[in-house]
Amino acid sequence: xxxxEITTAIRGAxxxxxxxxxxxxxxxxxxxxxxxxxxxxxxxxxxxxxxLVLEIVSGVAGQRLPLPDTGDLRGDLGMLFLIMTKALRxxxxxxxIPDLLAEAARNPRIAQTLEQALQANQREIGGQLxxxxxxxxxxxxxxxxxxxxxxxVGPLYWRLAVSRTPLSVEDLPRLAAVVATALEVACxxxxxxxxxxxxxxxxATIDPIRS
Amino acid sequence: xxxxEITTAIRGAxxxxxxxxxxxxxxxxxxxxxxxxxxxxxxxxxxxxxxLVLEIVSGVAGQRLPLPDTGDLRGDLGMLFLIMTKALRxxxxxxxIPDLLAEAARNPRIAQTLEQALQANQREIGGQLxxxxxxxxxxxxxxxxxxxxxxxVGPLYWRLAVSRTPLSVEDLPRLAAVVATALEVACxxxxxxxxxxxxxxxxATIDPIRS
DNA sequence: ACACGTCGGGACGCAACCGTACCGTCGCTG
DNA sequence: CAGCGACGGTACGGTTGCGTCCCGACGTGT
Numbered sequence: 001x002x003x004x005e006i007t008t009a010i011r012g013a014x015x016x017x018x019x020x021x022x023x024x025x026x027x028x029x030x031x032x033x034x035x036x037x038x039x040x041x042x043x044x045x046x047x048x049x050x051x052l053v054l055e056i057v058s059g060v061a062g063q064r065l066p067l068p069d070t071g072d073l074r075g076d077l078g079m080l081f082l083i084m085t086k087a088l089r090x091x092x093x094x095x096x097i098p099d100l101l102a103e104a105a106r107n108p109r110i111a112q113t114l115e116q117a118l119q120a121n122q123r124e125i126g127g128q129l130x131x132x133x134x135x136x137x138x139x140x141x142x143x144x145x146x147x148x149x150x151x152x153v154g155p156l157y158w159r160l161a162v163s164r165t166p167l168s169v170e171d172l173p174r175l176a177a178v179v180a181t182a183l184e185v186a187c188x189x190x191x192x193x194x195x196x197x198x199x200x201x202x203x204a205t206i207d208p209i210r211s
Numbered sequence: 212x213x214x215x216e217i218t219t220a221i222r223g224a225x226x227x228x229x230x231x232x233x234x235x236x237x238x239x240x241x242x243x244x245x246x247x248x249x250x251x252x253x254x255x256x257x258x259x260x261x262x263l264v265l266e267i268v269s270g271v272a273g274q275r276l277p278l279p280d281t282g283d284l285r286g287d288l289g290m291l292f293l294i295m296t297k298a299l300r301x302x303x304x305x306x307x308i309p310d311l312l313a314e315a316a317r318n319p320r321i322a323q324t325l326e327q328a329l330q331a332n333q334r335e336i337g338g339q340l341x342x343x344x345x346x347x348x349x350x351x352x353x354x355x356x357x358x359x360x361x362x363x364v365g366p367l368y369w370r371l372a373v374s375r376t377p378l379s380v381e382d383l384p385r386l387a388a389v390v391a392t393a394l395e396v397a398c399x400x401x402x403x404x405x406x407x408x409x410x411x412x413x414x415a416t417i418d419p420i421r422s
Numbered sequence: 423a424c425a426c427g428t429c430g431g432g433a434c435g436c437a438a439c440c441g442t443a444c445c446g447t448c449g450c451t452g
Numbered sequence: 453c454a455g456c457g458a459c460g461g462t463a464c465g466g467t468t469g470c471g472t473c474c475c476g477a478c479g480t481g482t
Binding site for chain 1: 366
């Protein structure tokens, strides 16, 4: 039987090593060194570096966390942003995720695993959030979901994982409000560039809630 | 005197190798092999792998391209998105940029160089775009610039470099319109969650244009 | 208590890469 | 035309990591 404590030590070491040097430079020896374990212990558990990383990462990223229903789109968005911020504030996660995403562009198996773990999870959450809003009447049913996901995830991911400019938690509701408004407008193709609209798409979308 | 043709070959090989294996696995020998050049030729020109990459990347990324003034915010955004899309469609660029951004999180010198090259350039463009809109009266002068940049760059970067879902050029104007609306709303802290507003922030922001 | 099976640790051969020292060649200059 | 200086290419020792093999230790079942 494999000793669980050693398996755990390896998992932790992989994540730390992944954050420290990235997938490209990840070496089994370094993992073993960091975990205080022999290489054999690793090779006995995983066939290769790729499977090692895939199994561990999908294990960590695959855990689905439920998105509580706050009652309205802005609240749901704020909640989602809070969860995302919490996750991407972990120095290990914020280091690993962009690295693996970059690596996924060249390694199909990594891409596939991330798709199944992270993005499926996130798309489920995003879809959930959007579906709720549609059911509430906050968003149009024919909303472009891809565009909506980009609008929801893009700005916060950019800020936290790419730009890395400090972002306080108090800013999240504002971001949520702005993104919510953008989403409400996104399903109104009539908006365009004409400033002639007097009944704005926002009120037009919000109105059904009150009726 | 150093032979320019060899220097050029090295530059190209570095970019290709960077796209193929990433910064972490980039090896001088592989670059020399790909360029059809000896290692000495490289070491004679650059002290280390870091300086090699920094110099070449900043050379490529540092070229400032002007953002034409289309007359209104939506047009400017569409133009910016077109430029971004064009840049991020290059298979080499879309591979290198996320990789270096991930690497920048652990290597301060890379972070600094990217900041100076890419982000300074981009912030200049973004700032230019925002300044113009403010001067036109499309955006409020007290706009949160950081938030605005996140809203502008985030969605498209996410779509092109992370999610990598196909995105046709025809979708860009729609994205531009949505982002523009979001920006217009972003400076109206009164919006919030109350659906009681009858005069929507959009028309409130657009109105000054017509006056 | 003993024998067996399994696990972890260290060692080994092999390959890739680093950075450098040396050597032949080319072009410029007087 | 001859000499000099700088360039590019090859060869080398050292390091690191890969994947495997063998051995000692430990626990278990009878």
